[in-house]
Amino acid sequence: MPEPIVRLENVFKIFGSQPRGRALELAKAGVVKNDVQAATGHVVGMSDVSFDVYPGEIFVIMGLSGSGKSTAIRTVNKLHEITDGKVWFEDIDVQSLSGTDLQDFRREKMAMVFQHFALFPHRSVIDNAGYGLKVKGIDKVERDKRSMVALDLVGLGAFAQSHPHELSGGMQQRVGLARALAADTPVMLMDEAFSALDPLIRRQMQDEMMEIQKELEKTILFITHDLNEALRIGDRVCIMKDGAVVQIGTPEEILTQPATGYVAEFVQDVDQGRVIEVHEVMVDPEPLSASTNLKEAMLQLGDRAGAFIIDGDGKPTHMLTAADAVRAMVNNIGFAECCRVDFETTSATATLNTVYASSGRGMPIAVIDDDGRLIGNLDPRHIMQEMGRVENLIDGFEREVFM
Numbered sequence: 001m002p003e004p005i006v007r008l009e010n011v012f013k014i015f016g017s018q019p020r021g022r023a024l025e026l027a028k029a030g031v032v033k034n035d036v037q038a039a040t041g042h043v044v045g046m047s048d049v050s051f052d053v054y055p056g057e058i059f060v061i062m063g064l065s066g067s068g069k070s071t072a073i074r075t076v077n078k079l080h081e082i083t084d085g086k087v088w089f090e091d092i093d094v095q096s097l098s099g100t101d102l103q104d105f106r107r108e109k110m111a112m113v114f115q116h117f118a119l120f121p122h123r124s125v126i127d128n129a130g131y132g133l134k135v136k137g138i139d140k141v142e143r144d145k146r147s148m149v150a151l152d153l154v155g156l157g158a159f160a161q162s163h164p165h166e167l168s169g170g171m172q173q174r175v176g177l178a179r180a181l182a183a184d185t186p187v188m189l190m191d192e193a194f195s196a197l198d199p200l201i202r203r204q205m206q207d208e209m210m211e212i213q214k215e216l217e218k219t220i221l222f223i224t225h226d227l228n229e230a231l232r233i234g235d236r237v238c239i240m241k242d243g244a245v246v247q248i249g250t251p252e253e254i255l256t257q258p259a260t261g262y263v264a265e266f267v268q269d270v271d272q273g274r275v276i277e278v279h280e281v282m283v284d285p286e287p288l289s290a291s292t293n294l295k296e297a298m299l300q301l302g303d304r305a306g307a308f309i310i311d312g313d314g315k316p317t318h319m320l321t322a323a324d325a326v327r328a329m330v331n332n333i334g335f336a337e338c339c340r341v342d343f344e345t346t347s348a349t350a351t352l353n354t355v356y357a358s359s360g361r362g363m364p365i366a367v368i369d370d371d372g373r374l375i376g377n378l379d380p381r382h383i384m385q386e387m388g389r390v391e392n393l394i395d396g397f398e399r400e401v402f403m
Helices: 022-028 031-042 067-074 099-109 125-129 131-135 140-152 169-183 199-214 227-235 249-258 261-267 295-302 322-330 352-359 382-388 389-401
Strands: 006-015 043-053 057-060 086-087 111-112 186-191 217-225 236-241 244-249 304-308 316-321 345-346 365-368 372-380
Touching: 006 022, 006 322, 022 031, 022 043, 022 086, 031 043, 043 067, 043 244, 043 322, 057 067, 057 227, 067 086, 067 125, 067 186, 067 217, 067 389, 099 111, 111 125, 111 169, 125 131, 125 140, 125 169, 125 365, 131 140, 131 169, 140 169, 140 236, 169 186, 186 236, 217 227, 227 236, 227 249, 227 365, 244 261, 295 304, 295 322, 304 372, 316 365, 352 365, 352 382, 372 382
Parallel strands: 057 217, 057 236, 111 186, 186 217, 345 365
Antiparallel strands: 006 043, 006 086, 236 244, 304 316, 365 372
């Protein structure tokens, strides 16, 4: 595991006239945000927030209005001064910076993409994209060169000489993204960057950002109030509520292992099939031997819907379903004759949505690796069981609350 590039350690942010007074004491004692405000008139923006962000990952901070997500991202480049705790960029104590050191840090280490584009209407697209480079003192020829590379990455190279008012909202947001890319900083901060866009354009921007991140391996801190967006783009997701971290995990962990009833309620309306991957549901393949007989094969099947026969390279060649085995026993058909070759295959990293149609046949799906070897058995029954887990978890949390 590499060292984190950004790290927050037990960060508190109190808004008010005396942030380091009683309000901080109460927040450190675990008093919740609303009670601190009622007692002191101060607002808890962040309460004991800790997380690590690793190089090259998309780390999404998600929460509703007032959760502290935007406050958190603004501590990373010291747009907000914290009340207590530590904020690190590699070995730099960010909150200790001031003056030109802070300005240089923001220019060299952090680029920010805003929700409302923040473009200069009188500047061309290429000049908007290169504005951060201009502030750094990069000459016109070099910044235009770097700006064009960034604009090409976001599909706007042909619009370099246009002005913002000539572009659609989605195109304007692409200019903002290009400006951050042209700055070529290690970290990009994106605060609700796509929330003002129409749903279709928003999804396209998500796709483009993920493709660019794969190519450039930027570290991205992304803020959103939309759980679907968080689960779609995030390598890891941090869910916040009332200024505190509720859960941090991969999209699969957030969806299948919600830490609290609050998280469980959030995820119950998410299309789980878009997030849960096959490896979360598949079981060990336990292949059948081609030299076995039907009676032994049925014993090996147990309560499974079916199993596969593999060749010498470990690749599945045939499948025996429980239903076919029973019919064969009744009709006195041999093992080899009742095995079928019309089975479906998938990869361990495929999402459940991609195998829904195949699972509708009611037969197991062979999970194979890149070389075609059998590594798992995906039973349609297990898919349906997994899809119902979150509702059961929610019921469990509710029982805990009311018991």
